[in-house]
Amino acid sequence: MNFDFSDDLNQLREQARRFLKDQSPTKAVRAILEGQDTYDRALWKGMAELGWLGAAVPEAYGGAELGHEGLCVLAEEVGRAIAPVPFSSSVYLATEALLACGAESQRERWLPAMVKGSAIGCFALAEGLGNPAPGLVKARVENGRLTGDKWPVSDGDIADFAVVVAKDAGGTVGLYLAELNAGGVSRSTLKSVDPSRNQSRIRFDNAAVQPLGDGAQGWSAVERLLDRAAVLMAFEQVGGANASLDMAVAYANERFAFGRPIGSFQAIKHKLADVYIATELARSNSYYGAWALATDAPELALAAATARVAASDAFYLAAKENIQTHGGMGFTWEMDCHLFYRRSKLMAVQLGSNPYWKNRLVNLWDAQAA
Amino acid sequence: MDFNDTPEEAAFRAEARAFLDANATRKKPNEPAQRSRYNEGPEALAQSKAWQAKKAAAGFAGITWDPQWGGRGGTSIQQVIWNQEEANYNVPRGHFEIGLGMCIPTMMHYARPEQLKRYVGPALRGEEIWCQLFSEPSAGSDLAGLRTRAVRDGDDWVINGQKIWTSGAHYCDYGILITRTDPNAPKHAGLTMFFLDMKTPGVEVRRIKQISGTSNFNEVFFTNVRLPDSQRLGAVGGGWKVSLTTLMNERLAVGQAPGPDSADILQLVRGLTIDGEPALANAAVRDRLADWYVKTEGLKYTRFRSITALSRGQTPGPEASITKTVSATKLQEIASFGMDLLGQAGAIMEPDSIPAQGWFQEALLYAPGMRIAGGTDEILRNIIAERVLGMPADVRVDKDLPFSELPKGAAK
Numbered sequence: 001m002n003f004d005f006s007d008d009l010n011q012l013r014e015q016a017r018r019f020l021k022d023q024s025p026t027k028a029v030r031a032i033l034e035g036q037d038t039y040d041r042a043l044w045k046g047m048a049e050l051g052w053l054g055a056a057v058p059e060a061y062g063g064a065e066l067g068h069e070g071l072c073v074l075a076e077e078v079g080r081a082i083a084p085v086p087f088s089s090s091v092y093l094a095t096e097a098l099l100a101c102g103a104e105s106q107r108e109r110w111l112p113a114m115v116k117g118s119a120i121g122c123f124a125l126a127e128g129l130g131n132p133a134p135g136l137v138k139a140r141v142e143n144g145r146l147t148g149d150k151w152p153v154s155d156g157d158i159a160d161f162a163v164v165v166a167k168d169a170g171g172t173v174g175l176y177l178a179e180l181n182a183g184g185v186s187r188s189t190l191k192s193v194d195p196s197r198n199q200s201r202i203r204f205d206n207a208a209v210q211p212l213g214d215g216a217q218g219w220s221a222v223e224r225l226l227d228r229a230a231v232l233m234a235f236e237q238v239g240g241a242n243a244s245l246d247m248a249v250a251y252a253n254e255r256f257a258f259g260r261p262i263g264s265f266q267a268i269k270h271k272l273a274d275v276y277i278a279t280e281l282a283r284s285n286s287y288y289g290a291w292a293l294a295t296d297a298p299e300l301a302l303a304a305a306t307a308r309v310a311a312s313d314a315f316y317l318a319a320k321e322n323i324q325t326h327g328g329m330g331f332t333w334e335m336d337c338h339l340f341y342r343r344s345k346l347m348a349v350q351l352g353s354n355p356y357w358k359n360r361l362v363n364l365w366d367a368q369a370a
Numbered sequence: 371m372d373f374n375d376t377p378e379e380a381a382f383r384a385e386a387r388a389f390l391d392a393n394a395t396r397k398k399p400n401e402p403a404q405r406s407r408y409n410e411g412p413e414a415l416a417q418s419k420a421w422q423a424k425k426a427a428a429g430f431a432g433i434t435w436d437p438q439w440g441g442r443g444g445t446s447i448q449q450v451i452w453n454q455e456e457a458n459y460n461v462p463r464g465h466f467e468i469g470l471g472m473c474i475p476t477m478m479h480y481a482r483p484e485q486l487k488r489y490v491g492p493a494l495r496g497e498e499i500w501c502q503l504f505s506e507p508s509a510g511s512d513l514a515g516l517r518t519r520a521v522r523d524g525d526d527w528v529i530n531g532q533k534i535w536t537s538g539a540h541y542c543d544y545g546i547l548i549t550r551t552d553p554n555a556p557k558h559a560g561l562t563m564f565f566l567d568m569k570t571p572g573v574e575v576r577r578i579k580q581i582s583g584t585s586n587f588n589e590v591f592f593t594n595v596r597l598p599d600s601q602r603l604g605a606v607g608g609g610w611k612v613s614l615t616t617l618m619n620e621r622l623a624v625g626q627a628p629g630p631d632s633a634d635i636l637q638l639v640r641g642l643t644i645d646g647e648p649a650l651a652n653a654a655v656r657d658r659l660a661d662w663y664v665k666t667e668g669l670k671y672t673r674f675r676s677i678t679a680l681s682r683g684q685t686p687g688p689e690a691s692i693t694k695t696v697s698a699t700k701l702q703e704i705a706s707f708g709m710d711l712l713g714q715a716g717a718i719m720e721p722d723s724i725p726a727q728g729w730f731q732e733a734l735l736y737a738p739g740m741r742i743a744g745g746t747d748e749i750l751r752n753i754i755a756e757r758v759l760g761m762p763a764d765v766r767v768d769k770d771l772p773f774s775e776l777p778k779g780a781a782k
Binding site: 005069249252263268276280284285287294309310357358359365369 | 657
């Protein structure tokens, strides 16, 4: 049994944690949350220099070839720092889409630039309210031209291109590459609960697009992309949950009331023990997801749904109970608690909320246990 | 990451499997979990003893024990591998976990060499069974509040008092017993540990009937029980320290609460309908199923992480505390929901007319006990908060007061 990351990757984790502690303190998260900029450009550049943006990209495209286990380790640390960068959109979704479905020319066009940090990709699936479903895809591609209204698109204002889910003239779902600075594309920023991460509405009006690879891959290609991204997102969420828990424990140990640290009260202890349990179960499920992702196992879909459900619940639980542990100060703008609270709920709905993932989980489990 | 054994682990697994194949019947693939009622009969005890003797003779009983005590001198990971393999066979379970997991390891730390020579072998071979006489009516989670008195009388000690929740006392031959020897010292400082023959005059065992109708636990009464000082374990007044050795082993021994799990409730759901539709299509049902699956899988992979730590020669984390509290609570939820799914017939336990022969109903009745035995939900959360998260201990109003001056409350 070797159900842990290798020594090398645990070392990578330590380096990543130090780097992010230094380069992405909550002060930097606030700068994006409160300011005009859409992401932390200096941090993004630093991450590119460390090879993180191409962690799971083959060397042929300039990648670091750390593999997907390496990417999981980095994702956890990015989540711990709630880093204000388009890491999930560009690395877990756009890069993975190119690697999974892209034509060689498309990979050559985008991957080296993405690895260097000079190009950013995003993933445009949603068209308003609702969880991922083929029936909700109204965007149409005819004669190489895309028309549709995609929102929300995480990092849509930042990205140079989007991997767009759309239907062809025959109604088959496929993936398309759209350059976002081209004609027929208009973008507007959407207000969200977590302004430290960009959300955008992208309208395509007869915009020129290319099919990604063969084009009409069908809805299963979308599901597969979401599964892979879900494992990586789960690691980010586990990191965020751990950071929230650490913050709550630290505060409970130093805050005195009734003549003693509030952390000595069982009401606080038991609450945080429950957060710890949820976080550890999410971590363990995510490890299994990492194994399935790295080995491209047939169990990936079920493992991803399991990790995703556990991690979304754990991060939200940790973030909300962190605020309660802090008492009145917890809901002030000044304290950092709300940064994690905002991010936890944003991440819980990106890629589809838990009703979607639970539904998928039960379908897959029932099929597997048949 | 992988799920493979190292070559040494694989060799041990093959050896274990060869022994099990030769001496036991392998469960059929997908055979449902053990559903028979807890077997209290004498034939179950005899079968259990015979299996233990066979394991001991082949070196699979005391896997981590020193060879001088009949052990294999093996590693913790070998113990895990054995447990995994043994679980695939229909073999008797129970009876020995407390003695071999907690009492004898405590003896190894504190008993005299000639005593170990006398007691360890028979315990390992299943000839003699040991129990742990710790909890009392007024000392459960707060074990150090115990009141059973031991008073020195020449070379002997005279014991008076009562223990409770003693698993298996009714079939046990020996026990380790914690007593109060100095009521005027603060509560942790006035305790002393002994071991004794359960047939010593003055020892009376009464079985406790539980909600489920079974009787796994006992009350044990001590009336002027006379023990020689040679049966003392550790120093006079050092009983708390000795008990920590025992309880540390308890946390390693307490695992998953047995009973219907997520796979079993899925199985139940598949056979049912709600408003004429398959129950599996019901959104409320699916939501609960997903939550339990996530917990079951989470526990499984938490265990894998612990096994990995063991395999790398590290100490595993507080996995047992998580496992027990999550699985016991989940068991109670699954049992209750399984009954809800049966609608108006949910409370019926007739094995012939109720799915899973009434397993969910039975589990509902014993699940509350699983949330208490081996550490209550609350105690386990304290352990996680204090030992894992490093939160401060509760303020102890009784810590430095003489035991005799502590408020006792109305309850006996």
